[in-house]
Amino acid sequence: MVEIDDGSIGPHEGRELELMLSGSKPLSVFVIENPDPDWTEFPEEQFDEQVALGNLLKIERVKQVAVPAGGVINIRTVYYSLPKEEWRIHAFMFIEGLYEELGSGYRPDLEQVTGRLLGYEPADIDFFLRSLRAKGTRFAYICP
Secondary structure (H helix, E strand, O other): OOOOOOOOEEOOOOHHHHHHHOOOOOOEEEEEEOOOOOOOOOOOOHHHHHHHHHOEEEEEEEEEOOOOOOOEEEEEEEEEHHHHHHHHHHHHHHHHHHHHHHOEEEEHHHHHHHHOOOOOOOOHHHHHHHHHOOOOOOOOOOOO
């Protein structure tokens, strides 16, 4: 659990590598649209150093996605897991596939699973879902 100023539960952003190396975060996922070689979305070189040392595993994929306005965008997804947690990468990819098949809208049930795969506690995930509802985020179905 990561505390932020207002006492609520905060995200792992910016601390992924630290949390992974401490063993408290089993999976990190980075999604980059239209990758630019001159722009750094996350400290990939630092993560890759840990891959070379055998402390992390890495899988990446690039997909071309059609956009409604026409054309395509490239989406690069980079997955890192702890060595004994590679199954989480494949489970995460499976859930991404479900989201693609089911269409737009957040699905609290799938968000619960992805949150657990990423190493968040149930209270963290519940807080995240409550914050989405408070912001008026469109859910694919009504959630409690």
